[in-house]
Amino acid sequence: MDIELKTRTADSGQNTPSDCEQIVHDLARAGRKAQRVLALMSDADKADALRAAAAAIRKAAPEILAANTKDLDAGKANGLAPAMLDRLMLDEQRLDGIASAIENVASLPDPVGQEIDRSTVPSGLELVRRRIPIGLIGIIYESRPNVTADAAALCLRSGNAALLRGGSEAVNSNRALHAAFTEGVASKGVPAEAIQLMPTQDRAAVGAMLKAAGLVDMIVPRGGKSLVERVQNDARVPVLAHLDGICHTYIHAAADPEMAKKLALNAKMRRTGICGAMETLLLDANFPASQDVVAALLDAGCELRGDARARALDSRIGTASDEDWDTEYLDAVLSVAVVDGLDAALEHIALHSSGHTEAIVTADQAAAARFLAEVDSAIVMHNASSQFADGGEFGLGAEIGIATGRLHARGPVALEGLTTYKWQVHGTGQARP
Numbered sequence: 001m002d003i004e005l006k007t008r009t010a011d012s013g014q015n016t017p018s019d020c021e022q023i024v025h026d027l028a029r030a031g032r033k034a035q036r037v038l039a040l041m042s043d044a045d046k047a048d049a050l051r052a053a054a055a056a057i058r059k060a061a062p063e064i065l066a067a068n069t070k071d072l073d074a075g076k077a078n079g080l081a082p083a084m085l086d087r088l089m090l091d092e093q094r095l096d097g098i099a100s101a102i103e104n105v106a107s108l109p110d111p112v113g114q115e116i117d118r119s120t121v122p123s124g125l126e127l128v129r130r131r132i133p134i135g136l137i138g139i140i141y142e143s144r145p146n147v148t149a150d151a152a153a154l155c156l157r158s159g160n161a162a163l164l165r166g167g168s169e170a171v172n173s174n175r176a177l178h179a180a181f182t183e184g185v186a187s188k189g190v191p192a193e194a195i196q197l198m199p200t201q202d203r204a205a206v207g208a209m210l211k212a213a214g215l216v217d218m219i220v221p222r223g224g225k226s227l228v229e230r231v232q233n234d235a236r237v238p239v240l241a242h243l244d245g246i247c248h249t250y251i252h253a254a255a256d257p258e259m260a261k262k263l264a265l266n267a268k269m270r271r272t273g274i275c276g277a278m279e280t281l282l283l284d285a286n287f288p289a290s291q292d293v294v295a296a297l298l299d300a301g302c303e304l305r306g307d308a309r310a311r312a313l314d315s316r317i318g319t320a321s322d323e324d325w326d327t328e329y330l331d332a333v334l335s336v337a338v339v340d341g342l343d344a345a346l347e348h349i350a351l352h353s354s355g356h357t358e359a360i361v362t363a364d365q366a367a368a369a370r371f372l373a374e375v376d377s378a379i380v381m382h383n384a385s386s387q388f389a390d391g392g393e394f395g396l397g398a399e400i401g402i403a404t405g406r407l408h409a410r411g412p413v414a415l416e417g418l419t420t421y422k423w424q425v426h427g428t429g430q431a432r433p
């Protein structure tokens with residue numbers, strides 16, 4: 001088949017942009033055809049197919065783990081940071097977790113066909129809004145192999161075809177996981193083309209996905225700054241952005257000191273490399289225990305970069321540059337500013353947040369209510385760690401990621417966020433006057 005020939009060319013680095021465009025268009029056409037079959041499948045049949053995919057992944061564990069070892073060896077040889085290697089790594093237990101997550105998605109209610117609301121208007125027409133799949137969804141994501149399975153499962157459950165483009169460091173793991181997943185679902189009548197994996201890692205193919213208006217219905221980009229730039233330059237397809245998390249925690253003057261310390265530590269240090277990790281700590285000038293909070297972070301091994309007032313709290317705090325306030329470290333590094341009250345905190349957040357997750361710690365309900373109402377991020381929290389930004393933690397079963405834009409779906413995106421709706425209109429012979 002043409003695509004296979006081009007894949008070999010692509011992997012040897014001789015791909016032209018028009019080769020990539022052809023690959024993407026061929027895949028998208030095949031995906032759209034498969035999606036029409038998927039759209040007609042029953043709840044039970046889709047759930048069955050997902051259980052078969054989970055079983056196939058468990059059965060293919062030796063091949064998947066061998067592929068993952070190849071990726072890890074290449075990652076080590078290329079000097080991949082330990083946190084990145086950890087995201088890439090699979091073992092028996094993680095693989096079992098991937099299969100269980102697919103089974104979990106199978107057990108969630110099918111969103112397709114769900115009635116959102118119903119009303120009768122003065123003309124006597126009865127209007128029903130019902131959920132439908134979006135169509136073909138392109139997903140561009142980082143080098144975490146579990147995303148391949150999570151995204152595939154969520155798309156299939158919600159009746160969407162998927163075109164997956166994972167990070168290059170995970171290419172062998174993704175291919176092995178995808179092969180097992182599609183073998184499983186195909187055994188239950190789902191066309192293998194419903195869930196396709198980009199056969200080339202050429203970034204020109206990402207550009208072609210972003211430009212494939214009319215063939216790809218929605219793109220989910222999940223990544224950092226370089227991907228953001230590409231999306232901004234190339235996107236002609238509607239985008240549900242899942243981008244960087246410059247997450248703030250504001251310790252208000254009326255925060256409980258113990259709670260403030262616990263939440264600051266957890267928001268930064270539980271897992272420093274995830275998009276929901278705190279990147280900037282805002283300490284109210286009237287909060288009396290700021291020294292304890294920064295000391296706890298420093299003692300836990302976090303590097304702090306502060307403004308002049310933050311530096312006065314502890315001599316171990318370094319100097320923050322202008323760039324620090326807009327930096328997602330994804331590491332044990334944190335910028336710290338001292339602010340004069342809620343308004344100053346809101347202003348800082350409005351200037352520097354990436355729209356992901358922001359939290360306030362306070363016992364003052366009025367201050368909390370203002371923060372929740374006025375901060376314009378997908379997730380706003382009161383007295384909780386920003387590390388809770390997660391579809392599983394929100395009770396959604398799984399997530400494609402955290403949507404950081406303003407349209408369609410915000411925060412953790414799972415089955416509902418992967419649907420749109422149509423209006424169904426029931427008349428009794430009405431003609432419009």
Ligand SMILES: NC(=O)C1=CN([C@@H]2O[C@H](COP(=O)(O)OP(=O)(O)OC[C@H]3O[C@@H](n4cnc5c(N)ncnc54)[C@H](OP(=O)(O)O)[C@@H]3O)[C@@H](O)[C@H]2O)C=CC1
Nearest residue numbers: 141142167168206223224226227242243244245275401402
């Ligand atoms: N909001 C959310 O839900 C989530 C956001 N993230 C964010 O992802 C980032 C960390 O992931 P990281 O591994 O650095 O991800 P990257 O942004 O480097 O890469 C993610 C994907 O985008 C591709 N990509 C990156 N730049 C380009 C480009 N210029 N042109 C085409 N494709 C491109 C990568 O391809 P290639 O293989 O070629 O590098 C990869 O497939 C953080 O910013 C984190 O906050 C992470 C998880 C969830």
Ligand SMILES: N[C@@H](CCC(=O)OP(=O)(O)O)C(=O)O
Nearest residue numbers: 087144273274275276389390
């Ligand atoms: N939202 C999830 C996943 C975040 C995520 O994907 O992070 P990353 O390690 O950057 O791929 C969580 O909190 O575990």
